[in-house]
Amino acid sequence: MRALAEDGTEAQAVEEGIGTPILVIHGGMGDRTVWQPVTDLLRDRFRTVRLERRRYRMDLPGPSTMAQEVGHVAAIAAQLDQPVLVGHSSGAVVALEALVANPGAYAGAVLYEPPVVIGAPLSDDKLARARAAIAQDKPGRALSIFLRDVVRMPAPLAWLAGFIVGRHPEYRQRVVRQLDDNDALDALGVRLAAYAELKMPILLLGGDKSPRHLAERLDALEQTLPNTRRLLLHGQGHNAERRAPQRVAKAIAKFIDENAAPH
Known part of the structure:
Protein backbone atom coordinates (compact mmCIF):
# COMPACT_ATOMS: atom_id res chain seq x y z
CA MET A 1 0.00 0.00 0.00
CA ARG A 2 1.13 3.54 -0.77
CA ALA A 3 -0.43 6.84 0.19
CA LEU A 4 0.59 10.49 0.14
CA ALA A 5 1.08 11.93 3.62
CA GLU A 6 0.45 15.56 4.59
CA ASP A 7 4.17 16.37 4.53
CA GLY A 8 4.38 15.33 0.88
CA THR A 9 6.22 12.07 1.47
CA GLU A 10 4.86 8.66 0.55
CA ALA A 11 3.63 6.37 3.31
CA GLN A 12 4.25 2.68 2.64
CA ALA A 13 2.84 -0.53 4.08
CA VAL A 14 2.37 -4.19 3.20
CA GLU A 15 -1.19 -5.51 3.13
CA GLU A 16 -2.28 -9.15 3.43
CA GLY A 17 -5.55 -10.96 4.09
CA ILE A 18 -9.17 -9.84 4.30
CA GLY A 19 -11.49 -8.96 7.16
CA THR A 20 -11.25 -6.48 10.02
CA PRO A 21 -8.19 -4.33 9.28
CA ILE A 22 -5.21 -4.31 11.64
CA LEU A 23 -2.57 -1.60 11.17
CA VAL A 24 0.74 -2.60 12.78
CA ILE A 25 3.34 0.00 13.84
CA HIS A 26 6.70 -1.59 14.65
CA GLY A 27 9.06 -0.49 17.40
CA GLY A 28 12.49 1.10 17.38
CA MET A 29 15.38 -0.22 15.24
CA GLY A 30 12.93 -2.40 13.33
CA ASP A 31 10.98 -2.49 10.09
CA ARG A 32 7.75 -4.05 8.84
CA THR A 33 9.28 -7.56 8.74
CA VAL A 34 9.62 -7.77 12.52
CA TRP A 35 5.91 -8.36 13.03
CA GLN A 36 5.45 -10.77 10.12
CA PRO A 37 5.53 -13.86 12.42
CA VAL A 38 2.45 -12.40 14.15
CA THR A 39 0.58 -11.21 11.06
CA ASP A 40 1.22 -14.54 9.33
CA LEU A 41 -0.97 -16.05 12.04
CA LEU A 42 -3.68 -13.41 11.63
CA ARG A 43 -4.01 -12.84 7.90
CA ASP A 44 -6.36 -15.80 7.35
CA ARG A 45 -9.01 -13.98 9.42
CA PHE A 46 -7.97 -10.34 9.30
CA ARG A 47 -6.68 -7.75 6.87
CA THR A 48 -3.19 -7.14 8.24
CA VAL A 49 -1.28 -4.02 7.21
CA ARG A 50 2.32 -3.57 8.38
CA LEU A 51 3.51 0.03 8.21
CA GLU A 52 7.06 1.04 7.35
CA ARG A 53 7.57 3.73 9.96
CA ARG A 54 8.68 7.04 8.48
CA ARG A 55 11.44 7.47 11.07
CA TYR A 56 13.13 4.20 10.07
CA ARG A 57 12.81 4.63 6.31
CA MET A 58 16.39 5.02 5.08
CA ASP A 59 15.06 6.44 1.79
CA LEU A 60 13.70 9.47 3.68
CA PRO A 61 15.88 12.06 5.42
CA GLY A 62 15.88 12.27 9.19
CA PRO A 63 15.15 13.25 11.80
CA SER A 64 11.37 13.24 11.52
CA THR A 65 8.84 14.62 13.97
CA MET A 66 6.16 12.72 15.83
CA ALA A 67 3.59 14.63 13.77
CA GLN A 68 5.18 13.35 10.56
CA GLU A 69 5.09 9.78 11.86
CA VAL A 70 1.43 10.18 12.81
CA GLY A 71 0.84 11.59 9.32
CA HIS A 72 2.07 8.34 7.76
CA VAL A 73 -0.21 6.31 10.03
CA ALA A 74 -3.15 8.52 9.08
CA ALA A 75 -2.41 8.30 5.35
CA ILE A 76 -2.53 4.49 5.39
CA ALA A 77 -5.47 4.36 7.82
CA ALA A 78 -7.47 6.56 5.45
CA GLN A 79 -7.43 3.68 2.96
CA LEU A 80 -8.82 1.30 5.57
CA ASP A 81 -12.16 1.13 7.37
CA GLN A 82 -11.44 2.04 11.00
CA PRO A 83 -8.48 -0.26 11.58
CA VAL A 84 -7.36 -1.55 14.95
CA LEU A 85 -3.92 -0.13 15.65
CA VAL A 86 -1.25 -2.48 16.97
CA GLY A 87 1.80 -0.62 18.23
CA HIS A 88 4.98 -1.90 19.83
CA SER A 89 7.39 0.07 22.03
CA SER A 90 7.95 3.54 20.51
CA GLY A 91 5.54 2.48 17.76
CA ALA A 92 2.87 2.14 20.46
CA VAL A 93 3.46 5.77 21.41
CA VAL A 94 3.02 6.69 17.74
CA ALA A 95 -0.25 4.73 17.88
CA LEU A 96 -1.41 6.67 20.94
CA GLU A 97 -0.63 9.97 19.23
CA ALA A 98 -2.50 8.81 16.11
CA LEU A 99 -5.53 8.01 18.28
CA VAL A 100 -5.40 11.46 19.87
CA ALA A 101 -5.02 13.18 16.48
CA ASN A 102 -8.08 11.48 14.95
CA PRO A 103 -9.89 9.14 17.36
CA GLY A 104 -12.78 8.50 14.97
CA ALA A 105 -10.46 6.89 12.42
CA TYR A 106 -9.69 3.84 14.57
CA ALA A 107 -11.76 1.05 16.12
CA GLY A 108 -9.34 0.44 18.98
CA ALA A 109 -5.74 -0.41 19.74
CA VAL A 110 -3.39 -3.02 21.14
CA LEU A 111 -0.37 -1.35 22.73
CA TYR A 112 2.66 -3.42 23.66
CA GLU A 113 4.74 -1.63 26.31
CA PRO A 114 4.70 1.96 25.03
CA PRO A 115 7.52 3.93 26.73
CA VAL A 116 5.35 6.97 27.46
CA VAL A 117 6.83 9.74 29.58
CA ILE A 118 5.18 9.72 33.01
CA GLY A 119 7.58 12.00 34.88
CA ALA A 120 11.21 12.64 34.11
CA PRO A 121 12.29 12.35 30.45
CA LEU A 122 13.21 8.86 29.24
CA SER A 123 16.85 9.76 28.60
CA ASP A 124 17.26 12.54 31.19
CA ASP A 125 20.57 13.57 29.57
CA LYS A 126 21.78 9.96 29.35
CA LEU A 127 22.30 10.07 25.57
CA ALA A 187 9.75 16.01 23.36
CA LEU A 188 6.13 14.89 23.83
CA GLY A 189 6.45 15.13 27.59
CA VAL A 190 3.70 13.80 29.82
CA ARG A 191 0.62 13.21 27.66
CA LEU A 192 -1.58 11.28 30.09
CA ALA A 193 -4.25 14.00 30.14
CA ALA A 194 -4.64 13.72 26.35
CA TYR A 195 -4.76 9.93 26.52
CA ALA A 196 -7.48 10.11 29.20
CA GLU A 197 -9.84 11.42 26.48
CA LEU A 198 -9.55 8.25 24.38
CA LYS A 199 -12.83 6.34 24.58
CA MET A 200 -12.13 3.45 22.19
CA PRO A 201 -11.22 0.01 23.60
CA ILE A 202 -7.49 -0.42 24.19
CA LEU A 203 -5.60 -3.55 25.22
CA LEU A 204 -2.29 -3.08 27.04
CA LEU A 205 0.28 -5.84 26.65
CA GLY A 206 3.33 -6.35 28.83
CA GLY A 207 5.86 -9.04 29.67
CA ASP A 208 6.85 -10.00 33.19
CA LYS A 209 10.51 -10.17 32.12
CA SER A 210 10.58 -6.65 30.65
CA PRO A 211 12.45 -3.80 32.38
CA ARG A 212 10.50 -2.63 35.43
CA HIS A 213 10.04 0.92 34.18
CA LEU A 214 7.95 -0.34 31.26
CA ALA A 215 5.51 -1.95 33.71
CA GLU A 216 5.35 1.36 35.59
CA ARG A 217 4.42 3.15 32.38
CA LEU A 218 1.73 0.54 31.73
CA ASP A 219 0.47 1.14 35.28
CA ALA A 220 0.06 4.83 34.47
CA LEU A 221 -1.77 4.10 31.22
CA GLU A 222 -4.01 1.52 32.86
CA GLN A 223 -5.04 4.11 35.45
CA THR A 224 -5.53 6.79 32.77
CA LEU A 225 -7.28 5.16 29.82
CA PRO A 226 -11.05 4.96 30.38
CA ASN A 227 -11.71 1.81 28.34
CA THR A 228 -8.75 -0.49 28.76
CA ARG A 229 -7.70 -3.95 29.81
CA ARG A 230 -4.25 -5.31 30.50
CA LEU A 231 -2.70 -8.66 29.63
CA LEU A 232 0.55 -9.91 31.16
CA LEU A 233 2.58 -12.28 28.99
CA HIS A 234 4.24 -14.59 31.50
CA GLY A 235 7.80 -15.57 30.67
CA GLN A 236 8.12 -12.85 28.02
CA GLY A 237 10.02 -9.60 27.78
CA HIS A 238 9.88 -6.72 25.33
CA ASN A 239 10.11 -8.87 22.18
CA ALA A 240 7.28 -11.40 22.39
CA GLU A 241 6.37 -10.58 18.78
CA ARG A 242 9.50 -12.59 17.91
CA ARG A 243 9.72 -15.09 20.76
CA ALA A 244 6.03 -15.89 21.21
CA PRO A 245 4.15 -14.74 18.08
CA GLN A 246 1.35 -17.25 18.68
CA ARG A 247 0.54 -15.71 22.06
CA VAL A 248 0.61 -12.16 20.71
CA ALA A 249 -1.56 -13.10 17.72
CA LYS A 250 -4.05 -14.86 19.99
CA ALA A 251 -4.31 -11.78 22.23
CA ILE A 252 -4.92 -9.50 19.24
CA ALA A 253 -7.52 -11.81 17.70
CA LYS A 254 -9.40 -12.16 20.99
CA PHE A 255 -9.37 -8.40 21.51
CA ILE A 256 -10.81 -7.77 18.03
CA ASP A 257 -13.42 -10.53 18.38
CA GLU A 258 -14.64 -9.00 21.64
CA ASN A 259 -14.34 -5.29 20.78
CA ALA A 260 -14.34 -4.59 17.03
CA ALA A 261 -17.25 -5.16 14.67
CA PRO A 262 -16.45 -7.47 11.72
CA HIS A 263 -15.71 -5.90 8.31
Missing part, protein backbone atom coordinates in the same frame (compact mmCIF):
# COMPACT_ATOMS: atom_id res chain seq x y z
CA ALA A 128 25.28 12.46 25.46
CA ARG A 129 27.73 9.55 25.51
CA ALA A 130 25.72 7.72 22.84
CA ARG A 131 25.78 10.79 20.59
CA ALA A 132 29.53 11.07 21.18
CA ALA A 133 29.95 7.45 20.09
CA ILE A 134 28.02 8.23 16.90
CA ALA A 135 30.38 11.14 16.25
CA GLN A 136 33.26 8.67 16.56
CA ASP A 137 31.58 6.31 14.06
CA LYS A 138 30.84 3.73 16.75
CA PRO A 139 27.11 3.08 16.33
CA GLY A 140 27.32 -0.28 18.08
CA ARG A 141 28.69 1.36 21.20
CA ALA A 142 26.04 4.08 20.94
CA LEU A 143 23.30 1.46 20.87
CA SER A 144 24.82 -0.37 23.85
CA ILE A 145 24.77 2.86 25.86
CA PHE A 146 21.17 3.53 24.87
CA LEU A 147 20.00 0.01 25.73
CA ARG A 148 21.83 0.00 29.07
CA ASP A 149 21.07 3.54 30.28
CA VAL A 150 17.66 4.33 28.74
CA VAL A 151 15.99 0.96 28.03
CA ARG A 152 17.65 -0.39 31.21
CA MET A 153 18.63 -3.66 29.65
CA PRO A 154 21.23 -5.67 31.61
CA ALA A 155 24.71 -4.47 30.66
CA PRO A 156 25.93 -7.78 29.14
CA LEU A 157 22.87 -8.03 26.89
CA ALA A 158 23.17 -4.37 25.91
CA TRP A 159 26.83 -4.90 24.99
CA LEU A 160 25.99 -8.00 22.94
CA ALA A 161 23.22 -6.21 21.04
CA GLY A 162 25.54 -3.30 20.30
CA PHE A 163 28.29 -5.65 19.16
CA ILE A 164 25.96 -7.43 16.74
CA VAL A 165 24.49 -4.22 15.36
CA GLY A 166 27.92 -2.63 15.04
CA ARG A 167 28.91 -5.40 12.62
CA HIS A 168 25.68 -5.23 10.58
CA PRO A 169 25.82 -2.52 7.85
CA GLU A 170 22.06 -2.10 7.54
CA TYR A 171 21.39 -1.72 11.24
CA ARG A 172 24.33 0.60 11.84
CA GLN A 173 22.34 3.28 10.01
CA ARG A 174 19.32 2.76 12.23
CA VAL A 175 21.07 3.62 15.49
CA VAL A 176 20.91 7.37 14.84
CA ARG A 177 17.21 7.00 14.05
CA GLN A 178 16.75 5.15 17.36
CA LEU A 179 18.33 8.01 19.30
CA ASP A 180 16.14 10.47 17.39
CA ASP A 181 13.15 8.28 18.23
CA ASN A 182 13.90 8.62 21.93
CA ASP A 183 14.28 12.39 21.58
CA ALA A 184 10.85 12.57 19.93
CA LEU A 185 9.27 10.66 22.83
CA ASP A 186 10.90 12.98 25.35
